[in-house]
Amino acid sequence: MPVMDRWLLHAPLVEAEALVNGRVLELVRQGDQGILEELGLTQMNQAQALEPVLPEGPPQPGFLGLIPTRGCNMACSYCAFGAAGHQGRDMPLELAANAVEAYCRSFCRNQGDTLEVHFFGGEPMHAPRVVETAVHKARYLAAQEGLKPRFEMATNGIYGPAEARFLGDHLETVVLSFDGPGPIQNLHRPLPGGRPSFEAVARSASIFSESPATLCLRVCVSAASAGLLLDTTEFLCSQFQPGMMVFEALQATPESAAAGLEPPDPFVFAKACWRAMALARSFGVEPVYAAARVDQVQAAFCPVGRDCLIVSPSGRVSGCYLLARDWQQRGLDLDLGQVDENGFQLSREALERVRGLCGLPARCRGCLARWHCTGGCKVNQTYPGCPDEYNDFCRQTRLLTTLGLLETLECHGEIEKLLESDSAQERLAGHYGDELRPGWMDMEAYA
């Protein structure tokens, strides 16, 4: 990967990276043992054995996903779930309990000592009785089986203090969508009729902040808000002291276009995000851009590659929490089966089909972010037949990954030079095929 006038070498499977000049790069290509030893690359021929693996054999779900409802009490400008006008039914209480019990009986023993449940929507707390029932069922079963219950929820925070306190008391992590101070929050995430949402979400954020739960603020950045990201970060960190902040770039939808919201320029986003992440750390807040976590290697970015079982209000079990219409539009079938009072009825064929979706297109296989980003969302980024050119998600991810690796190398001067050079950013973000193919390595294994 070209970084200014040097080259960034990244070998995540052997935990080695270096910023080298052209001469050293050539020595690496030639297999110079002295250089390889100095750079920690002598184990590269065994790297394939170190690749994180996808699940095999019987299902190995990392968590149970519950969608208590597809309904929502907001009208967010960029929502792709169509939740505001959703007319479907909430999940019956008995189904929620049955799903938790089936998950506990079938899978928990094989997954360690944790019974983990994640809530998705719509807005999960648009069906609060379902959430409460599932939480207590899980705690009851965990007590019986000697397991540790763990709960996480992606939520909008638009409910009363009593509901917020329940979540703060019972959840380990609350992932609260909160895009910034009033003007940004109300622009991005209004209530129906365009009414402001800031006061309600801020009240919930305060309750979560003071509760035992870890507050994770999920900040969606648009073209309109990217220039204000530092102010947003300072505001959210100082007012609510979250444990984590997750930064995401707005993904264009018909709804966001109709609202006049556009995704940020990927380079503007990456630079703003980098600065904001440094600021968040100064407040003791852990910042995350999920596709560029250079401290981790993974085989899959999302539930699809992790055998996760996501239960819809009807009892349908899928590998993804997005709307079925979204994956069907991509020609994908992410359904796995059903759950009812008799337990999970899963199709082995369906499971293998979903697992098979974790292969990567060429643009990803040769990318230095491969083992961190893993192609991002399988429905929106690396679906079958997706273009092989880098898109904006790729560009910002490549830049943020590079910045993260330079940070690891403590190359602070290079970081600042890179952030000031548009041409260097464009060059590295657009560099196709980062893989180094020296003659001394068997590259067939990486095809």
Next chain:
Amino acid sequence: MPEPKTANPRPAPGLAWAVETHGIRLVDHARGHGRFIAYPEAALWDLLTRRRSRETLTRQMAAVCGRELSETEQWIETLLDSWLDQGLLEKA
């Protein structure tokens, strides 16, 4: 005016409680002692103190415990009476 038949009792004054991994920890400041409420009773305590109606409590606890509604209704009645007798609850 007579109280509604299904009016729920409320926690006695001086009681504090906290959610723990496998139950609810009660602290009785007035009497200077504590106790642990295990599941499934802990679920009833948690939902009762969050002011769920009797009807909602019954539906939720039936799902949590995997019991029929009528059986659950009786179980709740018995347990609430016990907590009243123990001074953990007082009548609304």
